[in-house]
Amino acid sequence: MEKVEKPKRQHILESAAILFRDKGYSATSMRDLARAVGLQASSLYNHIESKEKLLQEICLANALKFLSMMEKVEAMDIPVAAKVEQLLRLHIRTAIQDVTSVTSFNDEWRHLGEPYLSDFKDMRRDYEQRFIHILRQGIEAGEIRAQEPQVVLYTLFSSLRWLYDWFQPGRRLSAPDVEEEILNLLFYGLRCSSELDSESV
Amino acid sequence: MEKVEKPKRQHILESAAILFRDKGYSATSMRDLARAVGLQASSLYNHIESKEKLLQEICLANALKFLSMMEKVEAMDIPVAAKVEQLLRLHIRTAIQDVTSVTSFNDEWRHLGEPYLSDFKDMRRDYEQRFIHILRQGIEAGEIRAQEPQVVLYTLFSSLRWLYDWFQPGRRLSAPDVEEEILNLLFYGLRCSSELDSESV
DNA sequence: CCTACCGATCGGTAGG
DNA sequence: CCTACCGATCGGTAGG
16 A cells, blocks of 8 residues: 555544534544544554644644634725624634534533643634724724624624534535625624614613 | 421532533533532432433423423514514523523533434424524514525524623623623624625625 | 442553 | 553442
8 A cells, every 4th residue: 555645644633523523522532533534542543642632733723723814804904894704704614614613613622631721712812802803993983883892702703603513515505605694694683674673772 | 407308409400500511411420410519429329310311301491491482472462573582582591590501502412312312303493493483474574684594593593502601790791781782783783774785795 | 328339431552 | 553451430330
C-alpha cells in the first residue's frame, strides 16, 4: 500500500467531531471512535495524544476561525447592519457545512480541562464583546433597533445553534434558501409589516 | 427525626436535573448525584429505580407540560399572533425558572433508551406540528410574515434554548424585562423600522 | 441508609 | 498497527 499519504489524523479528528456531535463527548468512547475509523482503540494513539486533545483541537480551530472572520468584517467599509449580516451568514454556513463547529459551539467545550477551558472562554468572550460593539454602533447609527445588545447577541447566536440539527440538505429548501429565510426572520421579525402594533411593549 | 415527610425523591430528581444540565447526562455519575443529595450512591436506589429512569421522568414531565399548554392556547379566542406570543412566553419562562426543562429540551433526551426515546420524539413532533399549524393560520390571517413555517419554528425554538445559560437573575435586566426584549426582537426583528430595505431578499 | 462488592467498560500503555 | 493488559470508575445489587 504505497499510495499517496492520507491525512489520517484529520480523518480521526472529523470522525471524532461527528461522534461528539451525535452522542456527546462523554458518551463517545475511544472504542467508538476506533470503530468509526477502522482501527483498534490502542492504534488511535499512534495518531493522536488523547481523547481530550481531540476536543481541544476542535474547539481551538473553531474559535480561531471565528475571530479571524471578525477581524475581516471589522475592517470592511460597509454599513454596520451589513457587518452583522456578514457575521450571521458565517454562523449559518458554518453550522451547515462544518461538522466540527457544532461540538465546539453547542456544548462540548465545557468538557475541556484547564487551562484550555479558560483559554476557550476568553476567546469566546472576546468575540462576543466585539460583536456587541458592532451592535452598539448599529444602534447609534439608527440601523439596528435599540435593544439591550447582550440580549440581542445571545438570542441571535442561540437561534443558529441548532441549525445543524434540523437542517437536512435534501429537504424542500436548499442551504442558500434557508440562509435567506433565517436572515429575513432575524432582521424583520415574525410580524407582518402591515400590522399595527399595540401590544408587547 | 419524625419531622414532616420530605419529598426526597423530588429532591433527587431536581439535583439530577441540575447535574445533567451542567455536566451532561453521561458525564454525571450516580456518585456525583449521591454527593449532591448527601447519600451513598447505593442508597439512591431506595428512592429511584435507575439513572435512566430519572431522565425518562424529567423528559416526560416536560413534554406533557408543553402539550398541555398547547391545548390551552389552541382553545383561546385570541388573534393568532397572540397565541404565538403566549407560547413563546411559556418557553422563555420555563427556560428561566425550571431547571429540569433544560435537560429535556437541549440535548440530553437523546440518551433515552427505547421505547422512551421514540415516545419522546413523537410528543415533540406533535407539539411542533401544532405550533406550525398556528403559524400557518397566522400567515393566512396576515398577522405573521409569510415564511417557511418550519424554518421559523426551529429558529424561534432554538433562539430560546440557551436562555438558561446566559440569563443571570442578578444582572442588569430582570426576568420580565428580558422576556419583553426577546419578544420584541423576535416579533419585530433587528432592523430599525425607519430603515429602507434593499438587501437580504 | 450503610458496607461491601459485582461485572462491564473506560482512557490509555507496554511491547513487539 | 496489533494483542494483551492496566488501574480507575461506571451503574447497580446483596445483605443487613
